[in-house]
Amino acid sequence: MKSAVDSNTVLWGQTIIYTAYVLAIMALMAWFAYNIVRTGPSKIKPAVFYAFVAFLVTTGVSLHIITYNTIPWTKVDLHGKNTPTAQQFEITVADHKFQLPSERLDVQCGKLVEFNVISKDLTYGFGLFRSDNSMVFQMQVIPGHDNIIKWNFLKNEVLSIRSTEYSGPEGSQMIVKDAVHVTGCTK
Amino acid sequence: MSFVQTLIGGNKGSFKPESLTPMQKLTLRYVVVGLVYYAFAAIEGMIMRIYQVKPISFIPPKQYFGILTAHPLVGIFGSTYMLVFGAFLFLVPMLLKKPLWSFKLANWTWGLITVGTFTFWLDGFISHYAPLYTLYWPLPADFNVFHPLSGAIFITGIALIMVGTLLFVLNIFKTITYTPDGAAPVNGKLMLLDSLGFTGLFNLFRGRRRNQEEDYLTPLPIVAIARGTVDTLFNALIITGTGVLILIYMIAELMGHSLRTSAIDALLYKNWFWWGLDLIADGLVLIYVAGVWYLLAMLITGKKLFMQKWARAALALEMVVSWTVWSHHLLSDQSQPAILKVVSGEMVTAFELITTGLAFFITLATLWSARPLKMTNPLKFLIGGLLGFALAIPAGIMQADVGLNRILHNTQWIIGPHVHVAILVGLTMTLYSVVYFLLPILTNGAELWSQKLANLHFWLHLLGGIGMGGFMGMAGLHGMLRRTIYYNGEYEGYMWLAALSGSLLLIALGVFLFNIVMTLGLRGAIGVFKKSDLDARELLPQ
Numbered sequence: 001m002k003s004a005v006d007s008n009t010v011l012w013g014q015t016i017i018y019t020a021y022v023l024a025i026m027a028l029m030a031w032f033a034y035n036i037v038r039t040g041p042s043k044i045k046p047a048v049f050y051a052f053v054a055f056l057v058t059t060g061v062s063l064h065i066i067t068y069n070t071i072p073w074t075k076v077d078l079h080g081k082n083t084p085t086a087q088q089f090e091i092t093v094a095d096h097k098f099q100l101p102s103e104r105l106d107v108q109c110g111k112l113v114e115f116n117v118i119s120k121d122l123t124y125g126f127g128l129f130r131s132d133n134s135m136v137f138q139m140q141v142i143p144g145h146d147n148i149i150k151w152n153f154l155k156n157e158v159l160s161i162r163s164t165e166y167s168g169p170e171g172s173q174m175i176v177k178d179a180v181h182v183t184g185c186t187k
Numbered sequence: 188m189s190f191v192q193t194l195i196g197g198n199k200g201s202f203k204p205e206s207l208t209p210m211q212k213l214t215l216r217y218v219v220v221g222l223v224y225y226a227f228a229a230i231e232g233m234i235m236r237i238y239q240v241k242p243i244s245f246i247p248p249k250q251y252f253g254i255l256t257a258h259p260l261v262g263i264f265g266s267t268y269m270l271v272f273g274a275f276l277f278l279v280p281m282l283l284k285k286p287l288w289s290f291k292l293a294n295w296t297w298g299l300i301t302v303g304t305f306t307f308w309l310d311g312f313i314s315h316y317a318p319l320y321t322l323y324w325p326l327p328a329d330f331n332v333f334h335p336l337s338g339a340i341f342i343t344g345i346a347l348i349m350v351g352t353l354l355f356v357l358n359i360f361k362t363i364t365y366t367p368d369g370a371a372p373v374n375g376k377l378m379l380l381d382s383l384g385f386t387g388l389f390n391l392f393r394g395r396r397r398n399q400e401e402d403y404l405t406p407l408p409i410v411a412i413a414r415g416t417v418d419t420l421f422n423a424l425i426i427t428g429t430g431v432l433i434l435i436y437m438i439a440e441l442m443g444h445s446l447r448t449s450a451i452d453a454l455l456y457k458n459w460f461w462w463g464l465d466l467i468a469d470g471l472v473l474i475y476v477a478g479v480w481y482l483l484a485m486l487i488t489g490k491k492l493f494m495q496k497w498a499r500a501a502l503a504l505e506m507v508v509s510w511t512v513w514s515h516h517l518l519s520d521q522s523q524p525a526i527l528k529v530v531s532g533e534m535v536t537a538f539e540l541i542t543t544g545l546a547f548f549i550t551l552a553t554l555w556s557a558r559p560l561k562m563t564n565p566l567k568f569l570i571g572g573l574l575g576f577a578l579a580i581p582a583g584i585m586q587a588d589v590g591l592n593r594i595l596h597n598t599q600w601i602i603g604p605h606v607h608v609a610i611l612v613g614l615t616m617t618l619y620s621v622v623y624f625l626l627p628i629l630t631n632g633a634e635l636w637s638q639k640l641a642n643l644h645f646w647l648h649l650l651g652g653i654g655m656g657g658f659m660g661m662a663g664l665h666g667m668l669r670r671t672i673y674y675n676g677e678y679e680g681y682m683w684l685a686a687l688s689g690s691l692l693l694i695a696l697g698v699f700l701f702n703i704v705m706t707l708g709l710r711g712a713i714g715v716f717k718k719s720d721l722d723a724r725e726l727l728p729q
């Protein structure tokens with residue numbers, strides 16, 4: 001968990017890869033549409049088909065292997081149930097309001113921090129957002145269940161809490177501005 | 188002919204509604220209502236698009252969320268179900284060369300979906316019942332926010348649609364398996380098994396030689412339709428079951444007894460509901476669409492499908508895939524077991540890349556084998572539909588990843604590059620291809636009024652759909668959530684561009700509808716709703 005990769009880095013990578021793919025597939029379809037009305041060789045060898053199937057299988061399998069090994073929060077997410085944390089915060093949600101243990105949550109940089117969000121009534125969401133509105137992470141908050149996320153913060157910053165799931169028309173106002181303060185990063 | 192004459196009498200007066208069979212008229216009615224409800228969804232979508240640029244002061248948030256609840260349901264049930272059911276009720280008898288099992292039931296399906304959609308739409312509009320289509324527990328039964336009566340009327344509308352859907356399912360399977368009067372007897376059981384894709388599997392265990400196309404009793408598109416209809420059935424049962432559960436809470440509340448919502452486990456409910464709901468997206472849509480692509484490719488080229496055997500195998504594989512992918516909707520639910528997240532959410536979901544990828548390749552290869560083709564409207568829209576899924580499926584595969592879902596779930600990424608590109612570019616363009624293909628068949632040769640307008644329709648829809656999905660996606664990658672309202676212009680730039688793209692979609696629809704009205708004429712369009720004197724068992728006039 002000592003990596004410098006945060007959500008911005010991952011999303012940046014995703015933007016580049018997906019944009020490149022979009023341009024390539026649009027170019028391919030344009031090429032196809034251009035040539036389908038023209039004469040020329042029209043036989044496709046079965047080998048091309050099998051190669052394509054192999055390509056799909058490789059892509060499907062490798063995506064998750066790559067993300068598992070490069071996105072820093074994946075491992076803790078999947079099997080970090082017993083991983084110890086340096087700080088724990090218990091947050092309650094009821095009647096479309098977040099109740100925080102203190103007005104301001106001070107979080108230490110580079111340490112694993114636990115947020116346990118408990119809903120007393122509806123299904124909500126819990127997300128942390130930077131001042132430019134970009135997302136650090138989110139999770140669903142289901143009533144009657146544990147909703148625990150463990151996170152390692154990498155930058156000194158002030159984050160806002162926002163419900164990330166619809167819980168009725170009032171839900172879009174569920175924002176606690178500048179609630180989480182990350183401090184202690186050297187960079 | 189003058190403009191007014193064409194508007195009233197249709198292009199060159201070539202459409203004569205009195206010459207249509209009852210089946211042609213019924214199918215056209217499905218198309219008309221499907222398009223009207225598509226217009227409902229598009230107008231509602233556009234209202235929301237404007238709201239996302241800047242909240243409209245005279246539309247309060249509860250009205251906004253009422254629209255957000257009705258919009259996808261009108262789009263999926265009122266429009267997509269209507270268009271797909273109408274097309275299949277015509278195509279299945281056509282492919283099997285026998286009459287539809289029950290014309291009466293097909294009429295009932297049409298009526299129930301038309302009335303059911305209008306019921307929940309009107310109720311949502313007036314009462315603002317807004318639990319959204321996902322119905323996350325216990326929101327639909329939260330009577331501090333919603334009145335139980337408004338909820339009960341809403342659910343009744345959906346229930347009518349589900350009854351219509353069950354009648355459709357019955358009609359399709361009966362049509363596949365029954366023996367028409369005076370025809371050579373059909374072995375219903377064998378037909379059913381074959382249409383569900385079991386023949387190839389049985390032959391495998393019987394150690395038979397490699398399967399030949401002659402081994403099969405039903406053409407390939409029928410296999411896709413039958414297989415997709417199984418998912419339609421399960422989906423209808425789950426939605427009906429959930430509706431009954433919610434209705435119990437509503438009726439009890441109306442009778443003065445408040446039931447405890449905590450009696451239902453919210454996570455278990457979410458699993459059960461998504462299992463069923465996902466059958467629309469990952470089962471029904473993908474399988475039906477694959478079937479329609481295959482059919483269109485064969486009809487456009489007049490050739491056999493490339494790698495038929497693989498196409499059948501992919502449909503059989505879908506049987507496992509579509510029933511086991513639901514957990515990709517619960518990757519951000521911390522109490523969902525990790526094994527389900529990995530196996531169902533990631534691994535099985537990745538198979539959708541393979542099954543849809545195969546359908547994509549097979550369709551393109553079949554078209555290619557008949558080069559040079561004429562760039563007709565059906566071909567053009569089919570290529571657009573293929574591109575739509577080629578864009579949307581990889582976007583979905585990315586979000587079905589434990590690591591990426593943590594920062595994509597419930598953002599505009601999901602609903603833009605994935606959902607709307609799949610629905611508007613992939614599905615809707617495929618359906619437009621079918622509509623353009625069937626138009627001369629259903630109208631006994633009515634000639635399209637303007638090819639220029641058809642071209643304009645194509646380009647506006649394609650650019651609008653991809654543009655809207657793209658700009659929503661960019662906003663999503665910068666943290667913009669779906670299902671919420673931003674009051675401080677946080678994403679105004681992207682939302683302007685998305686609204687501009689949305690208006691292209693709306694103009695495209697206007698252009699298309701105008702072209703169709705000028706083709707059929709107002710008199711012709713009304714004539715579609717008049718009773719036909721011909722035999723209901725005939726698909727086309729003799």
Ligand code: HEM
Pocket residue numbers: 225228229230231232233235236239255256258259261262263266267319320321602606607610611668669670671689692693
């Ligand atoms: C034609 C123009 C359309 C436009 C401009 C449009 C626009 C929108 C907008 C602005 C949203 C709200 C996204 C948010 O939560 O921030 C939305 C949601 C949605 N739309 Fe559309 N839409 C269109 C067509 C359709 C159609 C035809 C369907 C279905 C067949 C559809 C299915 C959905 C779904 C499933 C949602 C998500 C609802 C939810 O989150 O509960 N849309 N659309």
